[in-house]
Amino acid sequence: MFLHSLRRQRLPLALWTPRRLIATKHGVPDPMTGELMASTPDIQPNRVEIIRNTNPATPPPSHTLVFGHTFTDHMLTIPWNAVSGWGTPEIKPYGPFQMEPSATVLHYAQTIFEGMKAYRDEHGKITLFRPDMNMKRMNNSARRIALPTFNGNALLDLIKQLIRIDQHWVPKEPGYSLYVRPTMIGTQKVIGVGPPSEALLFVILSPAGPYYASGFKPVALYGTTEFVRASPGGTGAYKLGVNYAPGVLPQKSAAALGYSQNLWLHGEDHQLTEVGTMNMFVVFGKEDGSTELVTPPLDGMILPGVTRDSVLTLAREHVNGTKRLPNLPENLVVSERTVTMKEVKEAAAAGRLVEMFGAGTAAVISPVDRIGYMGEDVHIPTGEDGMGPVSRPIWTELVGRQWGSIPSEWSVPITE
């Protein structure tokens, strides 16, 4: 019970005496479930070993950056095994791993990841945007795929140290950012299917340009019914590697037909779920004069995106008066509910379809102007610059908070 409380309070494990550590070597039954709780050491930021890169690169000019191709001078690695728990964190020169051919991840796809961004504001201060959300989601992903969980604050502390060391890699130009990619993989050297007894958590950094170099370019979607991204009882609600590779072939098929991305449709009534690797919003004009912002509910198939949550929160704060957003319709209704292609088509035909957009960390907001569906195209209105009357005011507030021009608690400082 005492150890259970300790764990719940996330006291640093360094406070434990060796005797307590020995006592818990084989785990302690959880008083609620009777399950053995892991009681091996958690991630310990104060044990980090820093090995400086003696051959650092020069960050390339920002305008030459292509997403995900360039990496900074250092990376963070933290090994884990089932016997001794999380080991010594290392911040060291970016470079290849030694990986056994039998490593679990190479055969059974035991991998989870996160994506978040560090921004440099006009005063040069570097911040992360809502990183607590990513730490929480990464732990949920780990549980779903039988990888070890960890103290999110401890990992975040180490990520901040890593970014501070490579802070000159955070681009200065507005709209640019440093993409942060935490990943955890199963590394056990056994080709049996099971919970891995060894894992590696690593974090790499990649400077990135704005998704749309000049203005917003609305995208055309292919309404996909031949392939699924997620299913009830599946893994769509978790950020697992397994949700991504199977989407590449459908994306190629969509591209061959002249569409940018898949609009993943679910069930016989063709419910709209996600767009490519983004969450999705539709805006309807209602007969009563109100405007409805709709996104599918977190029913087990939808990834709980940070941008999705941010859009919903900003819209709801506007509605409840916590913070009114300029130019956002007064009469806004925010809904997490199922929306079908029938409803979208009917709204388009009746002139009540206001706009549609994807939402994700990479593109932030991505307007949609067309859906290829069952052999015909459903056209969707877009504003002059590509964005619509609901997405534009929300995007303005959102990127203001991300880039630091609008102060908010979502911005977590890394440097002064």
Added chain:
Amino acid sequence: MFLHSLRRQRLPLALWTPRRLIATKHGVPDPMTGELMASTPDIQPNRVEIIRNTNPATPPPSHTLVFGHTFTDHMLTIPWNAVSGWGTPEIKPYGPFQMEPSATVLHYAQTIFEGMKAYRDEHGKITLFRPDMNMKRMNNSARRIALPTFNGNALLDLIKQLIRIDQHWVPKEPGYSLYVRPTMIGTQKVIGVGPPSEALLFVILSPAGPYYASGFKPVALYGTTEFVRASPGGTGAYKLGVNYAPGVLPQKSAAALGYSQNLWLHGEDHQLTEVGTMNMFVVFGKEDGSTELVTPPLDGMILPGVTRDSVLTLAREHVNGTKRLPNLPENLVVSERTVTMKEVKEAAAAGRLVEMFGAGTAAVISPVDRIGYMGEDVHIPTGEDGMGPVSRPIWTELVGRQWGSIPSEWSVPITE
């Protein structure tokens, strides 16, 4: 058209002149689809480079083997990239890869694999069992996940060379075998989701004991409805890594309830699909006195297993008189059709449930004696040694063909 014919005929690419290679550098439109066909070099066994392990290990005593823990002295690697196609095959000492932290497989689970076995017969000759099935399936998997395809005969030629070099690792004891694990992973150094421009195909070998050391131990299954292994439009019919990691948590949950494996149930009518990582068969006694052997059809959710196909083929050859199997019921009906838990429960209650078993490369045949379903246990008859009246005669023929005591075309010789 000429190149298209060449490709269809799988002529060795070494026959091509350099001029032809240059002409096809950017691909040739497929006359049927207009799609650009890959025309880069295929796998070329005659280019293999062999680097002998100068520090070979001593194979451990067979009785100490644990599945998937021990690997032989050598491995096969074949790199691929989108510009120059399949590169130089290498047979070299087993050991770790250098892998970039940004490699596609570590983030987006771009991995496919196969499992097959090499057996040593009583005269010492080593054979592979139906390896053409694995080569064909691996190419299907590659297409599904946007990895490169290859000439299956060329890869098989190299696998044979690898096994010949490590042939003293094929255990001599009956029931033991050498497990062969071909794997292909995306290795592109870019964290964008897309078809990888670089990949690595590798093959490792692991000596393995019989799944059941002494006789057959029937297993208890947990009828799983909270999680799915596969869904329509998903990847269940392909041997992709992504189908495996998500099954670990459900397996742990089943084990916590006292069951060995998941019985994956699909749809509102709880159709039986697969067992753990095996295909599945049920045997019913019919009112007309016949015996029906049933397995779910290859409808897109079921892995086309080599053992599944072998069981079906042997049963059908018995039925059509091509080869009668001793002790297998005369009046056998072989069905690939949907079977639901309702049907299984009713048959069990009526005394018409004859037996149930899993079928896969690792265990060959795995009898089932119990299904935990909706809070109660459905009991399934098993014979004295665990096997039933249909599985035993089929298993006897199957392992006879695998181990070489029954000559058949399914046995492909590797050594004389």
